[in-house]
Amino acid sequence: MNLYDAHAHLQDAELVPHYARVFCDLAAVGVKRVVTNGSSEADWPAVAALAAEHPVVLPSFGLHPWDAGNRSPAWQENLLAHLDAHPGAAVGEIGLDRWILTRAKPGDPRLAGLRRAPIEEQTEVFLWQFALAAERNLPSTIHCVDAHGLLHDLLRAAKRPARGFLLHSYGGSTEMVASLAKLGAYFSFNANFLDARRARLREVYATVPADRLLVETDAPSIRPPAAQEEFTLPATADGRHVNHPANLTATYAALADLRGTTVEALTPQVEKNFLRLFGS
Numbered sequence: 001m002n003l004y005d006a007h008a009h010l011q012d013a014e015l016v017p018h019y020a021r022v023f024c025d026l027a028a029v030g031v032k033r034v035v036t037n038g039s040s041e042a043d044w045p046a047v048a049a050l051a052a053e054h055p056v057v058l059p060s061f062g063l064h065p066w067d068a069g070n071r072s073p074a075w076q077e078n079l080l081a082h083l084d085a086h087p088g089a090a091v092g093e094i095g096l097d098r099w100i101l102t103r104a105k106p107g108d109p110r111l112a113g114l115r116r117a118p119i120e121e122q123t124e125v126f127l128w129q130f131a132l133a134a135e136r137n138l139p140s141t142i143h144c145v146d147a148h149g150l151l152h153d154l155l156r157a158a159k160r161p162a163r164g165f166l167l168h169s170y171g172g173s174t175e176m177v178a179s180l181a182k183l184g185a186y187f188s189f190n191a192n193f194l195d196a197r198r199a200r201l202r203e204v205y206a207t208v209p210a211d212r213l214l215v216e217t218d219a220p221s222i223r224p225p226a227a228q229e230e231f232t233l234p235a236t237a238d239g240r241h242v243n244h245p246a247n248l249t250a251t252y253a254a255l256a257d258l259r260g261t262t263v264e265a266l267t268p269q270v271e272k273n274f275l276r277l278f279g280s
């Protein structure tokens with residue numbers, strides 16, 4: 001079976017010690033492409049290096065809203081240089097995140113040392129990158145937390161890529177799905193929605209049009225619940241869990257279940273959707 005991971009961060013340090021095993025397992029379960037998102041200027045070179053070594057890696061370069069506040073004065077030239085050097089690369093991970101400004105716990109280690117850009121600044125950084133994707137008709141990946149109303153307004157007003165764009169791990173309302181799909185959105189499901197506390201968010205994916213569905217791991221983040229975790233990796237030295245990207249199989253299975261279909265029927269549909277948006 002041909003599986004496609006629409007959103008991961010294979011360049012992340014947590015996975016580096018396990019590359020031999022990870023790439024072997026990905027091939028064994030039939031994963032054909034993994035969109036590997038750079039999220040800051042610091043990790044774009046690692047994404048490029050990994051793509052050069054592993055054809056399964058589809059490189060993507062973008063400035064994530066968490067990293068927007070720490071961008072260098074040359075970030076735009078730097079991004080353009082990476083995209084020019086990698087024809088077929090995507091733009092991402094880009095987006096909007098109000099959670100870091102209003103709901104994140106003060107000591108969250110993932111945010112340590114980051115200057116958190118206010119939402120107006122995040123908007124400016126997002127719109128510049130989205131305009132670039134529109135102008136070049138590149139695939140792009142949008143992260144959105146606690147800002148779906150604003151994102152919807154911005155997308156409606158913006159020039160959008162003719163090929164569409166991905167709302168990764170979409171956590172907005174069911175009511176917005178049809179309108180976002182009309183604007184060109186694809187929606188990717190991940191193991192975050194397998195948690196029992198996220199049943200309401202999970203149900204949204206039963207309503208996404210079949211031709212706009214994608215599947216992702218967000219690895220090394222978001223391990224599936226233990227009962228569904230087929231591939232395990234050791235935790236990091238400081239005790240953080242690491243999601244093995246081959247757990248994509250569990251996410252396909254859960255999505256098929258949610259949609260009342262089989263993995264065999266879902267897989268070719270997701271393949272078509274992936275190739276339409278990200279190209280081959």
Ligand SMILES: [Zn+2]
Nearest residue numbers: 009037093218
């Ligand atoms: Zn991500």
